[in-house]
Amino acid sequence: MDKELRLDAICGDVLEELKKIESASVNLIVTDPPYNLAKNYGETMDNLDFDAYLDFSRKWIGECKRILKDNGTIYVFMGVRYISYIYMIMEQELELEFNSWITWHYTQGIGKTKGFSPRHDDILMFTKSKQFNFYLDHIRIPQKYYRSRNNMRGANPGNVWEFSHIHYSNKNRQTHPTQKPEGLFERMILASSKQGDTVLDPFVGSGTTIRVCQQTGRNGIGIDVNSQYIDLTRERLKQEFNGFDSIDVRLARVPNDLNDQEVRKAYINNHIQWFLANHDDAVDTFITAVKEKYAHKMDEEELSELDNLVKETRQKISEPLENEASGSIT
Incomplete structure (x- = not known):
């Protein structure tokens, strides 16, 4: 900020x-x-x-x-x-x-x-x-x-x-x-x-x-x-931040009927931004749920994109100090 x-x-x-x-x-x-x-x-x-x-x-x-x-x-x-x-x-x-x-x-x-x-x-x-x-x-x-x-x-x-x-x-x-x-x-x-x-x-x-x-x-x-x-x-x-310690389980919910590939791709990215911004540790769970529901409708490119989202999130979690909000503590 x-x-x-x-x-x-x-x-x-x-x-x-x-x-x-x-x-x-x-x-x-x-x-x-x-x-x-x-x-x-x-x-x-x-x-x-x-x-x-x-x-x-x-x-x-x-x-x-x-x-x-x-x-x-x-x-x-x-x-x-x-x-x-x-x-x-x-x-x-x-x-x-x-x-x-x-x-x-x-x-x-x-x-x-x-x-x-x-x-x-x-x-x-x-x-x-x-x-x-x-x-x-x-x-x-x-x-x-x-x-x-x-x-x-x-x-x-x-x-x-x-x-x-x-x-x-x-x-x-x-x-x-x-x-x-x-x-x-x-x-x-x-x-x-x-x-x-x-x-x-x-x-x-x-x-x-x-x-x-x-x-x-x-x-x-x-x-x-x-x-x-x-x-x-x-x-x-002063502690490292890896995501809040609790979450409403509904935030990782995957909507039914995301059948159109372009709509599905756009929604998945939006979902992470909208609902999981402070819950990086829940992204893996969400992507797993997406695959369980829609993997049979995905081509190799889309599945690879999902794997990359998980890798990016894990990388972000492994470097928590970069994500710390600045602020003076008194």
Whole structure:
């Protein structure tokens, strides 16, 4: 990018640090605050009483409203115990504009023997006003079928998202109890900001928000009271990038009925650019799926072109430092 990014990881009390940020200066806020479930976050425990937790939430969300630009958006993760109260605070008390209640579905989670095992978290999407930015083309998912009348740039992903948890064996797993997938944050950041915008995470934790900002060309501000997590975030920003650690499996979906060779060739190249730009490691999977579906219709030249796409991607992955987004880390 022409302008160097600014990536700030700030250690401090969230309410005090938010007060230092200029009003109407941030384009997007994406955050996963403590759910008040008595989790151990090292230097802090998430165990306020009911009224104190809601008062704390009211204060930090109020500061976020002040900081947001008039066309800005805020996404807040929240567990089931408090989400209805947080919703009421945001809509009724702070008069933010409700847009979407997003469900993040995951296939692995807490096991229960009495009652049903939880398999989702929720994300509230509110905007500061009725006039807000939303970049649908940046987050579309592939169509199931090729049709000339369809928008082959893709469809709206809807409000139920499936991303896998970051398993403890994942090489990107950090020492944080509630680390969220990068692909999840990628979707929100791409949907509600553009390159050069400023994104804030008041509870940065393992640094996922700032890492995604770094790799998508956004300025990032992350706050956390735990100094260990701030150190973790700064170290994470120095790591090589080989693609985000999670992906909506639909992004590698190969449309049916790509029977015309010229249409198929053009679409395959477009698919990689449109849907897999930050997921080089998924290109191989996508090309394999293309061959399984269409190899019997391809000549040697087209098959060779597919193999070259995979080779180019592997070469790109093997030279990750060339792909690092520039930016100063503070």
